[in-house]
Amino acid sequence: MSDPALPMTDTAGMLAVLRGEGPVIITTHTTPDADALGSQLGLLRFLRAQGREVRAINADAVPEALRFLDGGNDLERWDAAVHEHVVLDAALIVCVDLNERGRCGALASALERSGATIAVIDHHLDPKPFAHHYLSVIEASSTAEIVLDLITAAGMPLDFALAQPLYAGIVTDTGSFRFERTTPALHRKAALLLEAGVDPQDTHRRIYDDYPVGRTMLLGRVLADMRQVCDGRVTILRVTRQMFEDTGTSLEDVENIVNYGLGIRGVEATALLTEVEDTVKISFRSRGAIAVNTIAQQFNGGGHRLAAGGRVYGQPLESVTQRVVKALCKAVGA
Ligand code: 5GP
Ligand code: MN
Numbered sequence: 001m002s003d004p005a006l007p008m009t010d011t012a013g014m015l016a017v018l019r020g021e022g023p024v025i026i027t028t029h030t031t032p033d034a035d036a037l038g039s040q041l042g043l044l045r046f047l048r049a050q051g052r053e054v055r056a057i058n059a060d061a062v063p064e065a066l067r068f069l070d071g072g073n074d075l076e077r078w079d080a081a082v083h084e085h086v087v088l089d090a091a092l093i094v095c096v097d098l099n100e101r102g103r104c105g106a107l108a109s110a111l112e113r114s115g116a117t118i119a120v121i122d123h124h125l126d127p128k129p130f131a132h133h134y135l136s137v138i139e140a141s142s143t144a145e146i147v148l149d150l151i152t153a154a155g156m157p158l159d160f161a162l163a164q165p166l167y168a169g170i171v172t173d174t175g176s177f178r179f180e181r182t183t184p185a186l187h188r189k190a191a192l193l194l195e196a197g198v199d200p201q202d203t204h205r206r207i208y209d210d211y212p213v214g215r216t217m218l219l220g221r222v223l224a225d226m227r228q229v230c231d232g233r234v235t236i237l238r239v240t241r242q243m244f245e246d247t248g249t250s251l252e253d254v255e256n257i258v259n260y261g262l263g264i265r266g267v268e269a270t271a272l273l274t275e276v277e278d279t280v281k282i283s284f285r286s287r288g289a290i291a292v293n294t295i296a297q298q299f300n301g302g303g304h305r306l307a308a309g310g311r312v313y314g315q316p317l318e319s320v321t322q323r324v325v326k327a328l329c330k331a332v333g334a
Helices: 011-018 034-049 064-069 080-089 101-113 143-153 160-173 184-195 200-208 213-224 241-247 257-261 292-297 317-332
Strands: 024-027 054-058 075-077 092-096 117-122 133-136 227-229 234-239 269-276 279-286 307-313
Touching: 011 092, 011 117, 011 133, 011 143, 024 034, 024 101, 034 054, 034 064, 034 075, 034 092, 034 143, 034 160, 054 080, 054 101, 064 160, 064 200, 080 101, 092 101, 117 143, 143 160, 143 184, 160 184, 160 200, 213 234, 213 241, 213 257, 227 317, 234 257, 234 317, 257 269, 257 279, 269 317, 279 292, 279 317, 292 307, 292 317
Parallel strands: 024 054, 024 092, 054 075, 092 117, 117 133, 234 269
Antiparallel strands: 227 234, 269 279, 279 307
C-alpha cells in the first residue's frame, strides 16, 4: 500500500506546484509508452502555454511508432554531458507515469542530487518516497487522463496539440477503451479530445497499424513458441535475442504482444519474457483473479494489479522462465 506519510496533493495543489518560477524538466520512465510520452508532451505544452521554460528529457529514445506525437521535436534523449547540469539546476522536475526514482533510468542519479522540487503525476500503485509532491490517482485510466484533468481544472482551452498526445496515452493505457478503468467519465473526457480535433482512426492507425513487417514476423515467432502451463491457467511467451535478430526488430516491437497470452479460454495470467542484453525483462498480465504486481515485486518490479513488469539481471532465459512459471502456478493455485 502507499506510504501514508507521502506528501500527497490534489489537482488544485499540483496546479499550485506547477505555477512556480524557474526552469522545469519533465521526465518519464524507461522504454516509454504512449501514456508516458503523451502525458509528458501534454504537460509540456500546457506549461509552455503558461509561459514556463520547460524541457522534456528521457533516458530512452522515442519508439518510432510514437514519433508523430512529438511534432515540435521536444523530447530529448539523456546525454550526461548536455543534461546533467540542466537537471541539477532545474527549479522543478515533474516525473510522469512512474512511481519510483529508479524508473527514470539514467536520470535517476542526477534527480537524486538535484536541488529541484520533485513532483510526481502518476496512476501506479504504491508510489515510493523520492518526491516533494505527489498527484497519485490510482483510479485514473492513464497518466494522460490526470494531465487532462489538470488542464481542464486550469481552465485552459484544449487544442489539437494538447489533445492528441493525451488521447494517445488514454487509448493505449486502456487497451483501446476496454480495460477495467474505462468509465463513462473517461469516455466523456475522450469526447473533449475528439472535439479538439483528434482523429481517432488516424491516431489508432499510427500507433497500432503502421509497422515494418518484421514486427508481425516477430509476433508469429513468439506465438508459435507459446507454452500453456499451470493446468492451462497460465501462458508463457518469450522473445529471444535470436528472434530479434532474425526479424530485424527490437524491444519496442514487443509492446502489446503480451496481450495475446491472455486471449485464451481458461487462462488467468500470462507472462512475456524478453531477452535484452544481459537482462530478462518480464511483463505480467492478469485477467482479474490474481494480482500480478505482487508477483512482479519478486522480480525487481511492480506495476498495477492486472499489468505489471520486472527484470532479472545476468540469468539465462530458461532459468528465469522456470522461476516465473513457479511463481504464477503458485498464484493461480495450480
Ligand atoms: P509492461 O509489461 O508494459 O512493461 O509494464 C506493465 C506495467 O508494469 C506498467 O504499468 C509499468 O509501469 C509496470 N512496470 C513495468 N516494469 C516495471 C518495473 O521494473 N518496476 C515497476 N515498479 N513497475 C514496472
Ligand atoms: Mn500509464
